[in-house]
Amino acid sequence: MLRYAVIFLVIALIAAVLGFGGIAAGAVDIAKILFFVFIAIAVITFVVSLINKK
Numbered sequence: 001m002l003r004y005a006v007i008f009l010v011i012a013l014i015a016a017v018l019g020f021g022g023i024a025a026g027a028v029d030i031a032k033i034l035f036f037v038f039i040a041i042a043v044i045t046f047v048v049s050l051i052n053k054k
Contacts, residue, residue, distance in 0.1 A: 001041070005034035 012027035 001034055001038040005031045005038060008034065 008027045008031035012024045012031060015021075015024040015027060
């Protein structure tokens with residue numbers, strides 16, 4: 001999932017450089033959503049692994 005966030009971020013940067021503002025804004029929004037979903041899943045996995053060790 002983090003890979004897709006980085007891909008959309010790169011797409012947004014390229015689109016911004018080429019002057020496609022709408023596409024860049026959409027790609028940035030998608031990258032932000034994917035990044036925060038990745039962080040949430042990572043935190044949940046970390047907490048569950050701490051609970052299961054006991």
